[in-house]
Amino acid sequence: MSLLALITQGGLVSQLVAVLLLAMSVASWVVILWKTWLLQRAAGDVARCTAAFWQSSSVDAAREKVAAFDREALVLPLIVATQAKAHGTLATAGDQAAQLTRVLRNALHAVLQKLQFGQVLLATVGSTAPFVGLLGTVWGIYHALTGMATAGQVTIDQVSGPVGEALIMTAAGLAVAIPAVLAYNVFGRSIGRIEADLEGFAFDLRELLAARNKPSVAS
Numbered sequence: 001m002s003l004l005a006l007i008t009q010g011g012l013v014s015q016l017v018a019v020l021l022l023a024m025s026v027a028s029w030v031v032i033l034w035k036t037w038l039l040q041r042a043a044g045d046v047a048r049c050t051a052a053f054w055q056s057s058s059v060d061a062a063r064e065k066v067a068a069f070d071r072e073a074l075v076l077p078l079i080v081a082t083q084a085k086a087h088g089t090l091a092t093a094g095d096q097a098a099q100l101t102r103v104l105r106n107a108l109h110a111v112l113q114k115l116q117f118g119q120v121l122l123a124t125v126g127s128t129a130p131f132v133g134l135l136g137t138v139w140g141i142y143h144a145l146t147g148m149a150t151a152g153q154v155t156i157d158q159v160s161g162p163v164g165e166a167l168i169m170t171a172a173g174l175a176v177a178i179p180a181v182l183a184y185n186v187f188g189r190s191i192g193r194i195e196a197d198l199e200g201f202a203f204d205l206r207e208l209l210a211a212r213n214k215p216s217v218a219s
Contacts, residue, residue, distance in 0.1 A: 017136035021176050028125045028180040031118040039190045042072045046197050049075035074111050078202050081107035082209055097210045104202045115191045119184060126181035133173015140166025
């Protein structure tokens with residue numbers, strides 16, 4: 001009840017800080033749960049898709065196999081990009097290797113944006129939530145002290161209660177920030193591993209298609 005009293009009696013600033021911390025906590029936990037599910041699926045999908053691709057007899061056959069495993073659409077866009085044709089545009093300028101590099105780079109960037117989604121929110125919550133909580137603490141202490149100043153004689157019990165309640169805002173800010181920071185770091189490592197696997201697959205795919213499309217030199 002003391003925390004509730006702090007929020008309800010601390011004025012508009014304390015209420016806004018409490019609502020903001022609650023919104024940041026809910027948003028970060030939604031992202032944490034969603035990205036945990038996404039990255040676990042993505043790691044498994046990439047491993048299965050790359051294995052299925054290299055065990056196929058042709059790129060077309062591999063595309064059909066990969067479609068069955070690629071639930072998060074991480075590998076299939078790379079294969080599709082290499083098969084797309086654009087005639088009469090600057091995208092077709094240059095040799096075959098340059099075209100493959102360009103389309104694979106663009107497709108890889110699009111896939112990585114999907115994996116990176118939510119990281120900015122976690123970083124923002126992790127870096128700002130402690131300061132938001134500190135703002136609530138400072139305002140709560142100020143509000144409590146100004147109220148005591150007009151109350152005449154003040155005892156230690158009258159000071160410790162409101163000040164202790166105000167300090168809870170700092171703890172609340174840390175409670176919101178710590179899970180977001182930990183999740184950001186863990187997800188960053190997972191995304192880095194998946195990114196390395198996708199970049200390696202894109203490089204191998206480019207080399208395969210470039211060698212296949214290279215014109216043979218007549219002897």
